[in-house]
Amino acid sequence: MSRRLPAAGSALLALLAVAACAPADSNDEASSAGSSSSSSAASCAPADLDTLTSGTLTIGTDSPAYSPWFEDNDPANGKGYESAVAYAVAKQLGYTDDQVKWSTVTFNAAVQPGKKAFDFDINQFSITDERKEAVDFSSGYYDVAQAVVTVKGSKAAGATSIADLKGLKLGAQVGTTSYDVIESQIAPTSDPSVFDDNDKAKLALNNGQIDALVVDLPTALYLASAELDDGVVVGQLPQTGDAQEQFGLLLAKNSSLTDCVTQAVDALREDGTLETLETEYLTDSAGAPELK
Amino acid sequence: MSDTWTPSARQRERDAYRRRQNLRSLLIAVVSTVVIGGLLIAGMVSAPGWQRTQETFFNWDKAVDAFPDVLAGFWINVKVFGASAVCVLILGMVLAILKTLTGPVFWPVRALATVYIDVFRGLPMILLLLLVGFGVPALNLTGAPTDPVVLGCIALVLSYSAYVAEVFRAGIESIHPSQRAAARSLGLSGSQTMRFVVLPQAVRRVVPPLLNDLVSLSKDSGLISVLGAAIDSVRAAQIKTAESFNFTPYVVAGLLFLVLTIPMTRITDRISRRYGAVPGGGHV
Numbered sequence: 276m277s278r279r280l281p282a283a284g285s286a287l288l289a290l291l292a293v294a295a296c297a298p299a300d301s302n303d304e305a306s307s308a309g310s311s312s313s314s315s316a317a318s319c320a321p322a323d324l325d326t327l328t329s330g331t332l333t334i335g336t337d338s339p340a341y342s343p344w345f346e347d348n349d350p351a352n353g354k355g356y357e358s359a360v361a362y363a364v365a366k367q368l369g370y371t372d373d374q375v376k377w378s379t380v381t382f383n384a385a386v387q388p389g390k391k392a393f394d395f396d397i398n399q400f401s402i403t404d405e406r407k408e409a410v411d412f413s414s415g416y417y418d419v420a421q422a423v424v425t426v427k428g429s430k431a432a433g434a435t436s437i438a439d440l441k442g443l444k445l446g447a448q449v450g451t452t453s454y455d456v457i458e459s460q461i462a463p464t465s466d467p468s469v470f471d472d473n474d475k476a477k478l479a480l481n482n483g484q485i486d487a488l489v490v491d492l493p494t495a496l497y498l499a500s501a502e503l504d505d506g507v508v509v510g511q512l513p514q515t516g517d518a519q520e521q522f523g524l525l526l527a528k529n530s531s532l533t534d535c536v537t538q539a540v541d542a543l544r545e546d547g548t549l550e551t552l553e554t555e556y557l558t559d560s561a562g563a564p565e566l567k
Numbered sequence: 568m569s570d571t572w573t574p575s576a577r578q579r580e581r582d583a584y585r586r587r588q589n590l591r592s593l594l595i596a597v598v599s600t601v602v603i604g605g606l607l608i609a610g611m612v613s614a615p616g617w618q619r620t621q622e623t624f625f626n627w628d629k630a631v632d633a634f635p636d637v638l639a640g641f642w643i644n645v646k647v648f649g650a651s652a653v654c655v656l657i658l659g660m661v662l663a664i665l666k667t668l669t670g671p672v673f674w675p676v677r678a679l680a681t682v683y684i685d686v687f688r689g690l691p692m693i694l695l696l697l698l699v700g701f702g703v704p705a706l707n708l709t710g711a712p713t714d715p716v717v718l719g720c721i722a723l724v725l726s727y728s729a730y731v732a733e734v735f736r737a738g739i740e741s742i743h744p745s746q747r748a749a750a751r752s753l754g755l756s757g758s759q760t761m762r763f764v765v766l767p768q769a770v771r772r773v774v775p776p777l778l779n780d781l782v783s784l785s786k787d788s789g790l791i792s793v794l795g796a797a798i799d800s801v802r803a804a805q806i807k808t809a810e811s812f813n814f815t816p817y818v819v820a821g822l823l824f825l826v827l828t829i830p831m832t833r834i835t836d837r838i839s840r841r842y843g844a845v846p847g848g849g850h851v
Contacts, residue, residue: 386812388623389616409623409812446795449802450809468715468795469802475701479795482704484713 319535321369326394326532332370334361335380335393341473343497343556344399350377356493356556357397360416363548364395364524367539382450385525386410395524395536399491401452402523411533413540415521416549421456421512422495422563423487426480427505431487434509437461437566443486444468446476452520453489460512461489477502496558510566626815633807633816640803641823647716647788647799651723652781658724659731664761666732667739680732688729692787696722700794719791727784734776738769774839782828800824 327333336357339348345355353362353372365375378392385396386409401419402412423440425431431443440461446468447454457467468485470476477498479485490498492511499506514520524540526533543549574582611617665673665680687695699722704713712718742765750760792802800823804816 382809386808387814388619403810405811449805454806455810466798469792469798469806470795471793475697475793475795478701478705479715482701482713484704484715485795 319368319538321374324368324394324532324535327392328376331374331376332365332368333376333378333392333394334365335378335385335391335396336398337381337385338379339472339474340398341494341497342501343493343558351375354556356417356552357399359552359556360543360549361397363543363552364416364536364539367542368535388528391527394532395526395530397524399522400525402521403452410528411526411530412523413526413533413537414544415519415523416540416543417522417553419452419520419522420492420514421453421489421520422492423489423509423512423566424480424495424498424503425487425507425509426503427507429480429483429486429507431509432507434487435564435566437512440487440509440566444484445487445489446470446479446485447489448473448476451490453491456512457489460515473498492563493557496563500558508563510564512566622813624814624818626813629807629811629813629815630819633804633819636798636803636807637800637816637819637823640798640800641820641827643716643797643799644785644788644824645827647720647723647791648785651720651727651788652784654720654724655727655731655780655784658728660735662728662732663735663739666736684729684732686729687725688733690726692722692726692790693793695726696790696793698722699725700791700796715794715796716791719794719796723784723787723791727780727787730780731777734773734780735769737776738773739765741772742768771839774835778832778835782831785828785831786824 321330321332334350336345336350340350340355340357343355344357346352346358347354350358350361353359362372362375365372380392380396380398382398384392385398385400386406388409395413400406400412402415406412423431423434423445431440434440434443437460441463442465443463444465444467445457445461445463447457447470449469449471454467454469457463468476468479470479473488473490473494476485476488480488480503487509488495488498489512495508495511499508524536526536540549614620662680662684665676666684668677690698696719700715700718703711703718703721712721746764746768747760750764751757755763789799789801791797792799798806800820801817804820807816808814
């Protein structure tokens with residue numbers, strides 16, 4: 276017994292030491308929650324914004340960053356719809372282009388609790404009430420429609436209605452509302468395939484492992500015209516439910532920036548900037564018939 | 568006069584002493600467990616982010632909500648694991664036997680087995696999956712499988728049979744040459760010696776490392792979801808997490824894997840004890 280005591284005692288001491296040295300919360304969200312309500316009245320100038328690095332706006336997105344949302348997998352070139360919107364928001368808030376810094380943040384890292392590596396993240400995040408319990412969103416900067424894309428010669432190429440798609444093998448990217456739309460609107464007879472990213476989904480489509488892919492409409496148009504050999508947009512899916520699906524900028528829960536960023540997005544919608552950027556970067560969707 | 572044996576007074580004294588000592592050890596163990604466990608829990612709960620962690624990773628409502636989908640996905644993990652495990656054990660055994668064949672005539676067979684093991688054990692699992700899963704259908708061969716689940720299983724079997732072959736080989740080579748010599752001198756042929764003398768002993772010896780590979784295989788069964796294949800438990804959890812940005816479904820999936828692998832370990836321990844897979848001289 277007496278021989279064991281020192282060992283047990285030192286183990287306890289070590290445990291206590293660990294507990295005592297536990298790091299303090301590096302991102303106390305409770306304190307910033309208090310300031311968020313007051314910040315709506317405060318100024319949204321760069322000097323007053325509590326950004327990650329003072330005087331710099333850090334924007335997150337995943338890599339690879341896909342067209343037509345970004346171009347050449349380089350968010351910092353200002354090309355592509357989301358890159359352009361990000362810079363427009365930054366300008367609206369009073370940041371110059373060289374005060375904008377990009378950081379690569381994966382989907383899971385963007386939504387996990389705790390310290391974020393960005394001030395806001397732009398990566399085709401659809402706004403839903405359920406997600407709002409975990410993160411903040413700005414107001415929507417793009418109205419999304421989901422669309423079905425395939426290749427010539429596929430079983431899906433001749434489909435003209437949702438009923439025509441039911442018996443087919445469909446695919447979507449994991450974590451997307453496209454997957455939810457397959458389940459809720461098309462309800463195919465065989466389970467949909469779910470891919471890590473659009474590159475793997477494209478491979479499977481080219482290999483004939485799936486008949487068609489469901490993505491948001493701009494991505495569908497881009498895939499069909501630029502990425503797939505003999506790509507065809509079968510059509511877009513109708514909106515269901517009450518709310519129009521929208522992409523929003525993602526911020527940490529109770530971020531002090533949410534109000535300012537939302538105001539910036541709203542201003543860009545009102546002055547027509549968002550519409551101009553849409554015309555510039557997103558292919559006209561007139562060629563995609565609506566599936567009933 | 569009683570003819571039953573009764574322990575002597577000294578023996579009873581010894582027994583009582585041992586009981587007291589056992590009881591004391593038990594008490595000390597219980598107290599120490601409670602204290603250490605309590606400190607660990609207290610440490611975790613008092614962490615500044617505990618509230619947030621609890622909501623995000625241990626949310627009961629989200630767990631209940633995600634459970635049916637994650638469980639349905641887990642059934643796919645179990646099926647993929649079961650089918651792959653059978654193929655892995657057979658192929659691994661064949662490779663191990665081929666690699667341990669002696670005699671110059673078997674040189675090409677040995678070389679082939681060696682190359683197979685070197686290549687497939689050396690490739691990262693995820694790479695092998697992508698190469699087989701997307702590469703084979705791209706070849707457009709008639710008769711080649713295109714079902715991602717089948718292709719995924721093939722990739723798992725290719726990789727794990729290479730590991731398992733080496734485990735079996737270690738077992739086979741651990742059997743002392745005197746065993747073979749004795750078997751041959753009794754008139755058994757080479758293949759009979761292998762079948763009746765070497766393999767039964769070799770397999771018993773490698774049960775624990777074999778289980779290691781099988782547990783690992785059961786977990787990697789989820790990797791086939793990168794092929795867009797069936798929605799396994801990890802992928803189902805990922806989908807659920809993406810809906811609400813709450814990570815509890817991952818914890819649910821993790822618990823399901825533990826429910827599979829921990830009993831597997833206990834059963835194997837029991838089997839290996841029963842069949843005498845103990846060190847050379849037995850337990851000391």
